[in-house]
Amino acid sequence: MTSTMRTLLIATALLATATSAALGQARRDDTIALPKLRANVSVSSEVVRIGDVIDNAGPAAGIAIYRAPDLGTVGTLTTAQIVATLRAHHVIGVETSGLQSISVTRLSRSIEGKEIEAQVAHALQHRNGLGDAVNLTLTFDRDVQDTQLDAAYTGALDPVSTRFDARSGRFDVTFAIGNDGTAPAAKLRFTGTAVETVEVAVLARGVERNEVLKASDILVERRPKAEVGNDGAIRDRTVGMQSRRPLRAGQAIRNADLAKPDLVVRDQAVTLVYRATGIQLTIRGKAQESGTEGDVVNVMNLQSKRSVAGVVTGRGEVTVSSPSASPLPGERAPAQSPATPDPAPSEKISRAPSPVAPVALAANDRVPVSRKAE
Numbered sequence: 001m002t003s004t005m006r007t008l009l010i011a012t013a014l015l016a017t018a019t020s021a022a023l024g025q026a027r028r029d030d031t032i033a034l035p036k037l038r039a040n041v042s043v044s045s046e047v048v049r050i051g052d053v054i055d056n057a058g059p060a061a062g063i064a065i066y067r068a069p070d071l072g073t074v075g076t077l078t079t080a081q082i083v084a085t086l087r088a089h090h091v092i093g094v095e096t097s098g099l100q101s102i103s104v105t106r107l108s109r110s111i112e113g114k115e116i117e118a119q120v121a122h123a124l125q126h127r128n129g130l131g132d133a134v135n136l137t138l139t140f141d142r143d144v145q146d147t148q149l150d151a152a153y154t155g156a157l158d159p160v161s162t163r164f165d166a167r168s169g170r171f172d173v174t175f176a177i178g179n180d181g182t183a184p185a186a187k188l189r190f191t192g193t194a195v196e197t198v199e200v201a202v203l204a205r206g207v208e209r210n211e212v213l214k215a216s217d218i219l220v221e222r223r224p225k226a227e228v229g230n231d232g233a234i235r236d237r238t239v240g241m242q243s244r245r246p247l248r249a250g251q252a253i254r255n256a257d258l259a260k261p262d263l264v265v266r267d268q269a270v271t272l273v274y275r276a277t278g279i280q281l282t283i284r285g286k287a288q289e290s291g292t293e294g295d296v297v298n299v300m301n302l303q304s305k306r307s308v309a310g311v312v313t314g315r316g317e318v319t320v321s322s323p324s325a326s327p328l329p330g331e332r333a334p335a336q337s338p339a340t341p342d343p344a345p346s347e348k349i350s351r352a353p354s355p356v357a358p359v360a361l362a363a364n365d366r367v368p369v370s371r372k373a374e
Contacts, residue, residue, distance in 0.1 A: 071108035071148035140192040200232035260292040
């Protein structure tokens, strides 16, 4: 065989190999390019296109074939329905992988109703006398539902118009929400009434005058500030206090409605304490007035049958002190009461390092009587 013939044979073999490889690659390309149905589809526009429902749609990808579901919702399309629609647009040979139907989700931006309410309150705070947003109670003209916007509206809720009438409590707030594209901002408008509220102690039951409040008597609620004013009582300052007047169940409690509880009650048997410098005498007495700690009340000395004025210094205890009285060792200084004359020499009062037994004041124990402190 000549060298020329050998060269021709080698060239033919190489050409055949190249042709076979090209045909194999074409077959593989044809296999890859086959359109394939998608099981789950997500769209952000108002229409569903061929390229949304199948892979490898080619030039037909941009053709709209269905209307998209509502914002934030999911729709279903049967496979037979899709194949028939695609065939009408000359898309054939779609691989369905045994799917009977596919789901189509319309993408959206969801704004929760609670977020909207919070944004309205924030827009209204400190406007025309209103307080902080956290203290505002809003009533909308229409129920505030979760709002769905096109996914392209990614901007914040920007209050572009805010109006509030302090006399009627009416508000009108409009928000603008920016778009990623060139579309104009979306507008959301909300109207209703706004009331500033405060947290205040409220009675769970009716109470009488001078009744001491227990923890079970007190509830905590938010009430309109106009109803309570700036004198609303808080729970921690009501328990253990005494009502100055009858109060009804459900009534918001004001600080002016309360007083410290009486430690001495009218007609109660009390201990009458006489104090002078280094001396303390105790006598049985009967309260002629009620009073709390620090009040000046009148007490009858049960031995002398005379009235004296003293300061309530404890439960069931009234102290009468001379101006120069000082505390005994280990005791605190008592509250000052109206001036009391020193005992007469005939009373034979002796000093003692330890508390002395109860004795009676003599007949001259009369001291000026003052009214109970208010």
